[in-house]
Amino acid sequence: MIKVNNVTKEFYQGQEKTEVLKGVHLHIEEGEFVAIMGPSGSGKSTLLQLLGGLDTPTTGEIQISHKMLNEMKEKDRTVFRRRQIGFVFQNYQLLPNLTVEENIAFPLHADGKLSKEYEKLIHEFIQTVGLEGLESKQAKLLSGGQQQRVAIARALVTNPTVLLADEPTGNLDRVRAEEILTLLSKFHRDYKQTIVMVTHDIFAAGFADRIILFKDGVVDQEISRKDSDYAKYLANFMA
Ligand SMILES: Nc1ncnc2c1ncn2[C@@H]1O[C@H](COP(=O)(O)OP(=O)(O)OP(=O)(O)O)[C@@H](O)[C@H]1O
Numbered sequence: 001m002i003k004v005n006n007v008t009k010e011f012y013q014g015q016e017k018t019e020v021l022k023g024v025h026l027h028i029e030e031g032e033f034v035a036i037m038g039p040s041g042s043g044k045s046t047l048l049q050l051l052g053g054l055d056t057p058t059t060g061e062i063q064i065s066h067k068m069l070n071e072m073k074e075k076d077r078t079v080f081r082r083r084q085i086g087f088v089f090q091n092y093q094l095l096p097n098l099t100v101e102e103n104i105a106f107p108l109h110a111d112g113k114l115s116k117e118y119e120k121l122i123h124e125f126i127q128t129v130g131l132e133g134l135e136s137k138q139a140k141l142l143s144g145g146q147q148q149r150v151a152i153a154r155a156l157v158t159n160p161t162v163l164l165a166d167e168p169t170g171n172l173d174r175v176r177a178e179e180i181l182t183l184l185s186k187f188h189r190d191y192k193q194t195i196v197m198v199t200h201d202i203f204a205a206g207f208a209d210r211i212i213l214f215k216d217g218v219v220d221q222e223i224s225r226k227d228s229d230y231a232k233y234l235a236n237f238m239a
């Protein structure tokens, strides 16, 4: 469903060129939950931005649901991103003065949808992410874990093709992190949500079906839960 074909990405700072992605190949199936790991600066967030159509590759192709992202006009890519891509970030990125409900309704508004018609859907999401009773609370008054629940509901309320999560548990303690990972797993399991999650944390990566290891701008290793040495791999990683 997601195909990344020989993608490179270069950044220029003045005359100086940095080659961040150096030929990335990746296939992600519909309904898969994939974790991307790798050292700081290896290009994980850059790849996620390209997958989400926030930026374009220098060379190579990205295909999502048979749509070639690089062939789209800027305007079409914006609409595609709004409808097909859900984003979750480490620092939640909610609108602090809006309420829980208003934050979740936001992407529907942005897409010109009347929230009156979507009240039931929004309420269902509030229930699913465990925020009942907090509907009218301003986002800035919530704990980190609660804010990330709002961010997840906001990302998924449009029923996107894929959820892209960049270190979604990076700011949370272990208990809160596990709650968020359990919630993501639930969307993956119960709603077949395709998820691509970047993480530094092997504990978080262990919730995914497959772990992709990045190094120096390319995919270095992959291990799938189905592989016989998966448990050993995780144990080694943690050692
Ligand atoms: N817009 C940009 N302009 C210039 N350089 C950039 C830009 N975005 C990223 N880079 C550079 O690309 C490299 C990879 O950055 P990226 O954020 O993708 O790494 P990462 O793997 O997500 O790292 P981390 O684990 O620290 O989040 C870094 O050297 C960074 O400085």
Ligand SMILES: [Mg+2]
Pocket (backbone or CB within 6 Å): 044, 045, 046, 166
């Ligand atoms: Mg990053």
